[in-house]
Amino acid sequence: MKALIWKEWRETRLIPAAITILFLVTNLLWTLIDIRVRALYGPASGSYTGNTTLISAGIAVLLGGVLSASGAFSGEIGAGSLSFLTMLPISRGRIWVSKVIAGLMSVFLSCLGVGAAGAAIFAGHVGLLKDAATYAPAAVNDYLFALQDPHIIIFPMGIVLLAAIGCFGVSLMVSLLVDRTLISSVISIIACVGIPFLVVCAMSAAPLLFSGSTGFAGQAGLTVLGLVIPVFYAASYYIFANGETLRSSKRYFLMGQALACWMALNVVIFAGCYALRNIV
Amino acid sequence: MHRQSLSLSHPIDPSKGDAGLLSPAIASTPDALRIQGLAKSFGKTSVLKDLDLDVPRGSVYALLGRNGAGKSTLIQLMLGILQPSAGQIRVLGLDPARDGVELRQRVGYIPERLPMYDWMTVEETLRFVSPHYRNWSREDEARLVTTFRLDRTKKVRELSRGNIALLALVIAMAHDPELVLLDECTSGMDAIARSEFDRTVIDALHGSNRTVFFASHQIHEIERLCDWVGILHDGRLLLQAPVDTLKSLVKMLRVTGIDEGENTLAQSPNVLQARTSGREWLITVQDYDEMTPPVKFFGGVVKEAIDLTLEEIFVALVAKEEARI
Numbered sequence: 080m081k082a083l084i085w086k087e088w089r090e091t092r093l094i095p096a097a098i099t100i101l102f103l104v105t106n107l108l109w110t111l112i113d114i115r116v117r118a119l120y121g122p123a124s125g126s127y128t129g130n131t132t133l134i135s136a137g138i139a140v141l142l143g144g145v146l147s148a149s150g151a152f153s154g155e156i157g158a159g160s161l162s163f164l165t166m167l168p169i170s171r172g173r174i175w176v177s178k179v180i181a182g183l184m185s186v187f188l189s190c191l192g193v194g195a196a197g198a199a200i201f202a203g204h205v206g207l208l209k210d211a212a213t214y215a216p217a218a219v220n221d222y223l224f225a226l227q228d229p230h231i232i233i234f235p236m237g238i239v240l241l242a243a244i245g246c247f248g249v250s251l252m253v254s255l256l257v258d259r260t261l262i263s264s265v266i267s268i269i270a271c272v273g274i275p276f277l278v279v280c281a282m283s284a285a286p287l288l289f290s291g292s293t294g295f296a297g298q299a300g301l302t303v304l305g306l307v308i309p310v311f312y313a314a315s316y317y318i319f320a321n322g323e324t325l326r327s328s329k330r331y332f333l334m335g336q337a338l339a340c341w342m343a344l345n346v347v348i349f350a351g352c353y354a355l356r357n358i359v
Numbered sequence: 360m361h362r363q364s365l366s367l368s369h370p371i372d373p374s375k376g377d378a379g380l381l382s383p384a385i386a387s388t389p390d391a392l393r394i395q396g397l398a399k400s401f402g403k404t405s406v407l408k409d410l411d412l413d414v415p416r417g418s419v420y421a422l423l424g425r426n427g428a429g430k431s432t433l434i435q436l437m438l439g440i441l442q443p444s445a446g447q448i449r450v451l452g453l454d455p456a457r458d459g460v461e462l463r464q465r466v467g468y469i470p471e472r473l474p475m476y477d478w479m480t481v482e483e484t485l486r487f488v489s490p491h492y493r494n495w496s497r498e499d500e501a502r503l504v505t506t507f508r509l510d511r512t513k514k515v516r517e518l519s520r521g522n523i524a525l526l527a528l529v530i531a532m533a534h535d536p537e538l539v540l541l542d543e544c545t546s547g548m549d550a551i552a553r554s555e556f557d558r559t560v561i562d563a564l565h566g567s568n569r570t571v572f573f574a575s576h577q578i579h580e581i582e583r584l585c586d587w588v589g590i591l592h593d594g595r596l597l598l599q600a601p602v603d604t605l606k607s608l609v610k611m612l613r614v615t616g617i618d619e620g621e622n623t624l625a626q627s628p629n630v631l632q633a634r635t636s637g638r639e640w641l642i643t644v645q646d647y648d649e650m651t652p653p654v655k656f657f658g659g660v661v662k663e664a665i666d667l668t669l670e671e672i673f674v675a676l677v678a679k680e681e682a683r684i
């Protein structure tokens with residue numbers, strides 16, 4: 080297993096660094112543009128705020144989640160090297176686990192890298208946009224104060240990390256269905272935006288379908304929402320374990336099976352919550 | 360124990376279960392490979408159809424077939440990489456679908472194209488692969504790497520096609536496999552590299568008492584290596600036989616004085632091919648008996664019985680089968 084994880088890590092190790100650099104460069108450019116805009120049109124006209132840093136950090140970490148998985152299988156299917164792995168005396172379960180471990184390491188490191196860079200940018204930005212001589216020490220003080228109250232950072236970072244782990248799961252499944260990493264990345268990004276949107280729409284629509292007894296719908300919706308991430312991990316494992324060469328259309332059939340099971344599970348959860356609505 | 364011969368009265372007819380005309384069941388040792396009624400389909404495409412095949416332990420078996428005959432699919436089924444649509448496979452007594460991991464511990468496999476990680480060096484590739492084999496021998500690995508003159512520091516992307524195949528051979532051999540599967544592993548190599556690879560394989564396997572299973576369409580190269588041959592055509596096994604037996608049964612007769620037309624001769628079940636050469640006929644037959652060589656054939660006089668290469672026999676058998684269909 081160590082050798083497998085080492086191999087996977089060698090293939091994904093640049094992603095955290097790339098994501099951190101991308102985040103830094105984007106923020107730096109935006110800051111420079113912002114300084115110019117403020118100089119030209121006055122201090123109130125700037126668009127770059129502390130929230131911008133936080134939002135871009137969130138997007139960067141989510142992107143890290145997507146990119147850490149989008150090439151996990153598609154790159155190997157495209158290059159044919161998956162057949163090299165499957166001819167070795169290794170179970171498919173081990174191969175899948177090694178890819179997930181290395182990929183999640185990459186997600187965590189992306190999160191750490193972006194978090195560290197974001198904290199530095201945030202502190203620097205606050206100092207830079209005010210009068211540096213007067214306010215920079217105060218800004219650093221604010222930053223240190225924030226660190227004394229960890230939940231201010233840990234809670235949003237935890238949410239973002241969880242979302243990134245979810246994006247990783249979605250991307251992992253997509254990478255089994257596509258032979259090219261770039262296409263896999265694009266589809267994964269679309270899926271990572273589209274799937275939460277669909278879930279939220281479904282959760283919003285559920286109470287409308289059961290007017291008069293909306294309490295259970297919220298409960299069922301939350302249960303379903305909580306299962307979204309594990310479902311994609313389970314589906315990717317199912318497709319990989321049963322997909323033979325993973326070059327045939329069988330993989331799409333397996334994905335259909337996995338999604339059908341998922342839909343059936345949703346129905347069972349909603350039906351169960353509906354049946355228990357008066358008891359709970 | 361049964362042993363049938365390629366018989367004039369017994370034309371090749373896979374639909375009648377003739378696959379296994381000459382069964383290796385004559386071997387006293389248990390089979391390294393036993394396949395019964397194997398079928399494999401990809402969607403609506405049927406690649407293997409009701410295949411029966413036996414490979415005795417310790418034999419060097421060549422599975423011949425045209426491109427797309429199903430050889431690589433068969434090997435992937437034997438390794439448990441693919442799952443059969445129907446039928447049974449036992450490799451070294453194990454079911455590949457259920458015991459694939461254990462089976463691959465005991466089998467060395469060199470596929471047609473081995474897409475190793477091109478960013479790894481030879482050393483890294485060996486260190487990546489070796490922990491997965493419980494019988495991996497660093498001494499054997501070192502000996503093979505030295506014999507093949509592989510540079511451990513070179514990246515896989517810098518290796519020639521022939522050296523990649525040799526690296527695959529190190530991976531296939533360093534864990535002392537009981538069965539070695541070679542799947543068209545010299546295709547894409549130039550003649551010199553092919554020749555070197557073949558010589559290396561012969562040296563590596565010489566006296567090892569391993570079972571070796573070749574799948575190839577480059578027949579002349581494996582003719583001198585193998586002692587059993589099977590011919591796969593359109594997903595079915597046309598026949599399997601010891602090479603010597605097959606070569607003694609299939610001969611080309613040089614005949615004079617035949618009045619029959621080519622079509623009449625070709626329709627005879629025991630005639631694989633017939634063509635004129637000047638005033639003579641060159642007729643490939645599949646039931647030649649060396650003990651009682653024919654003097655007359657279709658009213659003509661048999662002047663000579665010519666030995667055929669395995670490649671010529673393969674071409675004649677496949678042509679006959681295609682004409683039959």
